[in-house]
Amino acid sequence: MVKLTIDNQQIEVKEGTKIIDAAVLAGVKIPRLCFLRDLNEIGACRVCVVEVEGKEKLLTSCNNVVKEGMVIRTNSPKVRNARRTNVELILSQHDFKCATCVRSGNCSLQEISNDLNVLNVNFDIDFEQRSWNPDFPLQKDFSKCIKCMRCIQVCDKIQSLNIWDIVNSGYRTTVDVSWNRNIEQADCSLCGQCITHCPVGALMVRNDIDKVYKALEDPELITVVQVAPAVRTAWAEFLNVDDSHATTGLMVASLKRIGFDYVFDTNFSADLTIMEEGTEFLELYSEGNMKYPLFTSCCPGWVRFMKSQYPDMVKYLSTSKSPQQMFGAVAKSYYADILGVNPNKIFCVSIMPCSAKKHEAGIPSINDSQADRDVDVVITTRELEKIIKAENLDFTMLKEESFDSPLGIGSGAGAIFGVTGGVMEAALRSAYFLVTGKNPDPDSFKSVRGNKGWKESKFNIDGNQVNVAVVSGLGNARKLMDSIIKGDVKYDFVEVMACPGGCSGGGGQPIREGMELASARGEKLYDIDRSMYLRYSHENPSIKKLYDDYLEKPSSHLAHKLLHTDHES
Ligand code: HC1
Ligand code: SF4
Numbered sequence: 001m002v003k004l005t006i007d008n009q010q011i012e013v014k015e016g017t018k019i020i021d022a023a024v025l026a027g028v029k030i031p032r033l034c035f036l037r038d039l040n041e042i043g044a045c046r047v048c049v050v051e052v053e054g055k056e057k058l059l060t061s062c063n064n065v066v067k068e069g070m071v072i073r074t075n076s077p078k079v080r081n082a083r084r085t086n087v088e089l090i091l092s093q094h095d096f097k098c099a100t101c102v103r104s105g106n107c108s109l110q111e112i113s114n115d116l117n118v119l120n121v122n123f124d125i126d127f128e129q130r131s132w133n134p135d136f137p138l139q140k141d142f143s144k145c146i147k148c149m150r151c152i153q154v155c156d157k158i159q160s161l162n163i164w165d166i167v168n169s170g171y172r173t174t175v176d177v178s179w180n181r182n183i184e185q186a187d188c189s190l191c192g193q194c195i196t197h198c199p200v201g202a203l204m205v206r207n208d209i210d211k212v213y214k215a216l217e218d219p220e221l222i223t224v225v226q227v228a229p230a231v232r233t234a235w236a237e238f239l240n241v242d243d244s245h246a247t248t249g250l251m252v253a254s255l256k257r258i259g260f261d262y263v264f265d266t267n268f269s270a271d272l273t274i275m276e277e278g279t280e281f282l283e284l285y286s287e288g289n290m291k292y293p294l295f296t297s298c299c300p301g302w303v304r305f306m307k308s309q310y311p312d313m314v315k316y317l318s319t320s321k322s323p324q325q326m327f328g329a330v331a332k333s334y335y336a337d338i339l340g341v342n343p344n345k346i347f348c349v350s351i352m353p354c355s356a357k358k359h360e361a362g363i364p365s366i367n368d369s370q371a372d373r374d375v376d377v378v379i380t381t382r383e384l385e386k387i388i389k390a391e392n393l394d395f396t397m398l399k400e401e402s403f404d405s406p407l408g409i410g411s412g413a414g415a416i417f418g419v420t421g422g423v424m425e426a427a428l429r430s431a432y433f434l435v436t437g438k439n440p441d442p443d444s445f446k447s448v449r450g451n452k453g454w455k456e457s458k459f460n461i462d463g464n465q466v467n468v469a470v471v472s473g474l475g476n477a478r479k480l481m482d483s484i485i486k487g488d489v490k491y492d493f494v495e496v497m498a499c500p501g502g503c504s505g506g507g508g509q510p511i512r513e514g515m516e517l518a519s520a521r522g523e524k525l526y527d528i529d530r531s532m533y534l535r536y537s538h539e540n541p542s543i544k545k546l547y548d549d550y551l552e553k554p555s556s557h558l559a560h561k562l563l564h565t566d567h568e569s
Contacts, residue, residue: 002014002067002068004022004069006026007026007073011025018064020035031083031116032048032062033047033112034199035048036153040150041063046083049061083116087116089123090146093146098110102204103201103511109199138192141203142174142176145174145202148199149175150194154194158193159474161305162178163178163183190304191499192507205382207383208379209379215347216259221346223260226327226350228351229266229422230418230419231351231418233522235381235384235385236250239385239389240395247400248528250400253400253401257393265407265409265414266324266327266414267417268414270423271413271426271540271543272323272537273563274427274430275538276321276564279555292313293316293493294492295318296424297320297321299322300357301474302498303360310481319565322360323417324352324361328361328374328375330546331348333370334546334551335406335407338406343369347377348376348377350378352506353503356507361374368561385510406545406546409541409543412531412535413430413529415532417503418525419525420497420501421448421455421495421502422525424470424495429442431461433536433538442529451472451500453475454469454480456489457470467493470495471495473499473500504521551563
């Protein structure tokens with residue numbers, strides 16, 4: 001143990017503790033900008049500097065460890081001046097038009113500048129400006145980049161894709177796509193983890209809010225919205241609605257007030273995905289000669305990763321479309337028939353916790369209804385928050401409402417799609433039923449829960465052993481793929497989600513500085529599942545009716561046409 005003094009508080013901490021962590025025990029949170037625990041502890045921004053008695057130079061607290069007898073001051077005049085100068089230097093290369101910035105009100109640089117009482121920037125202002133493809137789902141604004149390196153580290157160390165790198169040198173140093181590629185050529189999975197780890201507004205998703213407003217204003221269009229499972233866990237994080245009131249029912253009521261004609265649930269089509277994917281798995285498994293496992297394909301970040309990193313393995317991805325795309329295909333075929341309208345009259349909006357879903361909806365070969373596109377626009381949870389804020393709703397007056405029927409009925413199995421392990425658990429609940437004709441206990445497969453990056457389990461279904469793996473984070477997916485290909489591990493069914501923790505921690509979710517919320521949001525989905533009367537996809541009455549009245553049965557000719565894809569383009 002090491003004894004030291006921080007801001008006149010005597011504390012004792014373990015040897016090797018970083019000063020930034022030791023300060024917490026003295027009741028101080030040292031400000032930081034570039035710091036990301038275990039990923040980016042490089043002292044690049046120099047906002048976390050502290051004064052150590054007897055030392056001329058200030059020390060960065062994120063990458064210097066405590067020493068016996070140290071006397072540290074975290075907010076001395078010297079520290080304050082240095083921090084202010086460092087922040088001014090950062091601002092001198094940053095376009096601080098805060099009012100029009102996507103991160104206004106939720107920007108670490110803005111907060112630190114305010115806290116340090118920076119009222120002027122006493123340096124010449126000169127920021128980088130470069131063009132970027134405005135149609136690409138991931139957007140970069142070079143004029144906002146503060147070169148903190150967080151995006152580089154998250155992409156390298158967590159996602160193993162190395163999309164970003166430092167380019168140029170000296171004054172012109174900036175962060176750009178690595179190896180002189182442009183973003184379209186790079187193997188970006190579009191998971192959006194660089195966006196949620198950016199402390200400012202340099203990385204964003206493409207903003208599609210105006211496309212939604214345009215559709216809502218068009219009297220000729222019937223607007224249909226689907227809401228992904230994970231969105232309900234986070235939609236109100238910045239809305240001044242306390243957690244116990246931020247219910248799914250209040251979210252539905254908000255969407256109705258915004259003016260959508262029909263508010264539906266992606267949990268419905270998650271149940272449909274289970275019916276198709278579960279059937280696909282059982283067909284392959286019963287053939288008895290699977291060389292490689294069946295891989296889930298509902299995460300477009302993972303599908304893009306597979307296509308660029310393991311192209312020979314794409315054929316082992318499930319052909320079942322994601323719930324988002326199944327929803328769009330059903331809305332513009334079956335539901336258009338129910339309404340008796342031309343499918344092109346329906347405008348289908350998805351609200352997703354995800355940046356890659358914007359790409360998925362635009363894949364040409366994924367559109368199989370008679371309409372031009374199955375899903376017209378995808379917005380993220382963050383974009384939803386903006387739309388709801390603009391509505392100026394008084395949440396104390398708003399009453400909860402239910403999703404519309406029939407595409408708004410979803411099971412607890414559908415809800416847990418939004419958390420790592422949830423797709424596997426949901427699939428096994430129904431696979432068990434399809435094989436045995438009996439429902440398993442709904443919690444029989446809970447060993448695949450939890451935030452470990454690579455989980456494995458074995459289950460016995462009617463005397464047959466099924467080996468499964470569940471992975472989240474693309475670095476873990478790479479390790480898994482390499483082990484499978486080398487023959488070190490063997491599974492029958494594998495779930496992969498690109499974002500650590502699954503969609504709850506997705507690239508389109510609200511950004512809460514320094515907080516990894518995937519697991520807490522995931523717990524809310526398990527609570528929803530436990531509270532549901534319907535916990536099995538195959539018991540969803542709307543799904544049964546869809547098969548009875550329209551699709552006939554899972555894997556039928558029409559189901560294949562509408563609900564499956566070859567992942568070709
Ligand atoms: Fe997901 Fe999915 S769970 S992919 O992770 O299969 O985005 O939430 O909507 O489509 O259901 C995301 C979440 C989501 C799909 C479902
Ligand atoms: Fe999108 Fe979910 Fe995949 Fe992340 S894990 S890329 S949020 S689908």
